[in-house]
Amino acid sequence: MTNDEYFKSVRGTILERINKEGYQDYDDFSTIAAKTVTEGDSTNIRQDRFKKEVSSHATGFFRFNQVEDRSRFLELVFSDIEGLTETSTKGDPRQIYIEDIDSFSDAAEVEASDLEIDDRLEISEEEVKNRLREIINEPFTQADWGGEQNDLFTSEVRLNDDRVDTAFMLKGPSVSGEMYVSDAGKRGDQVQRLFESPADLFIVQFNGKFEDRLIKHIKEQAEVANAGYYCIMNGTDTARVLEAYDLL
Template sequence: MNNSVRISIYNIILNYVFNRGFQDYDNFSRKLTEAILEDFAKGHFDLRKTISKVKTSFFRLNSISRSQFFNKRLEKAIINAWKNSSKINEPLTERTVKIIKTPLLSHGVCKELQVDDIDSFIEVRKVKPSEVVNLIPLDLDEEFIKNSLAEIIGETFVQKDWGGELGDLFTTRIKFRGHRIPTAFMFKGKGLRKKLTIADCGKNGDQILRLLKLPARLFIVQHVGEIDFTVREQLEMATEAKARQTGKALYYCLMDGVDTARVLLVYGKLDR
């Protein structure tokens, strides 16, 4: 199955939950997404029935019934997302079902890293978060941040930005646990000084989807300020899906304004 359909459906559900003032208790959006994909794989889908079989405390904690949560527009949006996937014109034969389920059976794993864990930024441990909080949000543009980080890791070949790019920087200069690891960056500079949310990462978070298309093993999302937890969930889910599909160990990292400032400061790219 195309990873993008899983993430697209997940985002549709997550946005529906938050737009109605609910909290995503018990990781409900992800559980419902997986249940929906299982039903599509079996050749049938009825959102009302799918909602009824998900074991979760979401409804009790949000004081809403399962029937109240159901919405025809939500169901239609999910169906459209499925139809727009790469399997749109392929009938749900036994062979198709096997292909759809393959990523769930692979043994790839993913793990979140902190910037402190990355060898190339090891000096960052010398700077406490409390030392830079007064600088947030950083008044720095994406180009400066990208070029500064490239200099820190020793990357000579920095790609120029263009509309169809998969990521802002792809490099093999990053070191982790003593080894070089292919790494893809997505940067957000002072053009977005508010909290970074999924809505700021392209339609249905497609910037993160494009980032995951790069042949990297570490994926880093950077921002000059706070990063919303939904971006973390999106990045985690996309990385986990790719890890399962490829059978490789993959890593992801969120580099918010505080961590960005710590790195730039300790390597002489930023003044206090």
């Protein structure tokens, strides 16, 4: 494994612990902690040195997440990564785009400039779900509730000529402006819950524009979950798909 792959493996393990404790990766804590372990001659770092070095750079993370027992948290993190070696890896999730998905491939023929929308699609979340179900020929409905892992789970999506279990997270016009991490569920954990679904393809859809930090968050969660494939589907991409199948 390359040094970069080892770093990603360590960082992914740290992100898992952050999620498990209900925290957010504020001030890029996972990167700071992973570098402490993987850079230079620190691959055999002792726990006391790890705690000291990380603590000196992670004040913002601890304050933001209101971590009461910092020492315990760092001991848990160190325990998680202690068993990792430079020959282990968590895999490499692949980001794909809507036209890469067989079920939505006709969208490749639709240019964003051909659409009469201003980066935002004024169609309800429920209607987007129903139209996507129609495109992929998914016969079953799925009721929404607050603690769901996903908004739509289906085995009708086709990718690389095969059917794949696919989990969708959908967000309609209820979010005004750009979509932030805080807009993804009451606790900002909707993306994390999506990647807990037993799927091979994960699609995060929003009727508008994703804020950069949310895109980064999605990619991090895909890495933590060792997701096979994931797709970030903004308002323009959603409109392209619907237009391609005469459903806009």
